[in-house]
Amino acid sequence: xxxxxxxxIIVGCAVVTWLPRIIPFIFVRNVKLPDVVLKWxxxxxxxILSALVVENLLNTDGSFVTLNWPVVAAFLPxxxxxxxxxxxxxxxxxxxxxxxAIRYLI
Amino acid sequence: MNTPSETVEQIRFHEEDSFLQGVKDCxxxxxxxxxxxxxxxxxxxxxxLSLFEIAFLTVLVYAGSAQFIFCALVISNSPPSAIILTxxxxxxxxxxxxxxxxxxxxxxxxxxxxxxGTLLTDETFGVAVTKWMQTKKLSGKWMDGLNLTAYxxxxxxxxxxAFLGQWVANPEKWGLDFALTAMFVALLxxxxxxxxxxxxxxxxxxxxxxxxxxxxxxYFMPSHLAVLISTIVVATVGVVIDR
Numbered sequence: 296x297x298x299x300x301x302x303x304i305i306v307g308c309a310v311v312t313w314l315p316r317i318i319p320f321i322f323v324r325n326v327k328l329p330d331v332v333l334k335w336x337x338x339x340x341x342x343i344l345s346a347l348v349v350e351n352l353l354n355t356d357g358s359f360v361t362l363n364w365p366v367v368a369a370f371l372p373x374x375x376x377x378x379x380x381x382x383x384x385x386x387x388x389x390x391x392x393x394x395x396a397i398r399y400l401i
Numbered sequence: 402m403n404t405p406s407e408t409v410e411q412i413r414f415h416e417e418d419s420f421l422q423g424v425k426d427c428x429x430x431x432x433x434x435x436x437x438x439x440x441x442x443x444x445x446x447x448x449x450l451s452l453f454e455i456a457f458l459t460v461l462v463y464a465g466s467a468q469f470i471f472c473a474l475v476i477s478n479s480p481p482s483a484i485i486l487t488x489x490x491x492x493x494x495x496x497x498x499x500x501x502x503x504x505x506x507x508x509x510x511x512x513x514x515x516x517x518g519t520l521l522t523d524e525t526f527g528v529a530v531t532k533w534m535q536t537k538k539l540s541g542k543w544m545d546g547l548n549l550t551a552y553x554x555x556x557x558x559x560x561x562x563a564f565l566g567q568w569v570a571n572p573e574k575w576g577l578d579f580a581l582t583a584m585f586v587a588l589l590x591x592x593x594x595x596x597x598x599x600x601x602x603x604x605x606x607x608x609x610x611x612x613x614x615x616x617x618x619x620y621f622m623p624s625h626l627a628v629l630i631s632t633i634v635v636a637t638v639g640v641v642i643d644r
Contacts, residue, residue, distance in 0.1 A: 394579035
């Protein structure tokens with residue numbers, strides 16, 4: 296692809312990334328969301344964060360969806376450290392070291 | 402006149418909500434940004450993107466997973482419309498995150514709200530909702546500190562990655578691709594901690610449902626779409642069983 300084409304695709308991607316991020320911030324200022332919607336939104340953080348974790352634990356390459364075992368093996372110590380230390384940075388460091396160790400071993 | 406204790410209280414309040422505190426609260430996430438950003442720069446360069454294109458994409462699109470997918474689609478010579486549609490779907494989850502945060506910022510001007518939304522990512526969302534859970538308030542200055550730090554470090558890391566590509570040819574070997582997952586795990590645990598023990602069983606049930614939905618939906622759709630649909634379905638279940 297030519298640079299010119301790529302630049303225009305990037306601009307298109309930027310617009311479709313930007314709009315969903317700003318639209319709620321624009322409209323929620325003028326609209327009072329009903330309680331049931333606020334209740335629904337209160338569940339979004341836990342749901343979306345766990346969905347993002349599970350996304351990484353699954354292997355969808357084959358004809359069956361299976362667990363991605365090396366990632367699961369790194370996930371377990373990472374989860375234990377997260378529960379134990381409640382620290383973002385410690386968890387990330389331990390996670391990266393676990394994953395590196397597993398890749399080194401297999 | 403304020404009593405000394407009130408003055409201390411106010412100072413603490415301002416420190417908690419300051420721009421600098423936002424910068425500080427961003428620091429734990431930086432390792433994730435730096436490692437994934439470096440990895441992206443390497444992948445981008447390997448995909449044949451020029452340094453300018455990598456920088457342009459990073460500054461304008463500013464979304465980790467979408468940037469990787471962009472490279473994959475460019476390599477496979479996908480039509481522009483398909484690339485833009487895919488990026489739209491991949492980043493649609495930010496609509497939900499934005500909708501979750503926006504009610505806490507309605508007292509700020511329209512321009513500042515657009516600013517908060519523009520720099521929203523999975524990570525800054527995670528840090529902000531955790532902050533809200535812990536302190537029950539979010540300030541604009543704090544959010545700007547968090548957002549701008551994340552944005553600038555991400556841009557610097559992606560560009561550095563494009564330069565360093567020749568030395569870190571295989572970032573996966575060093576486990577760096579796992580940094581993001583580890584960050585989500587930690588943010589999830591912090592969320593569970595802040596919602597309290599009384600709701601723990603229910604939240605664990607919801608997480609189990611997410612795992613089940615993700616597994617089933619992954620047969621029928623790409624994983625980024627499965628994340629979106631699973632979240633919508635399970636958050637709805639959460640509301641229904643909460644009655």
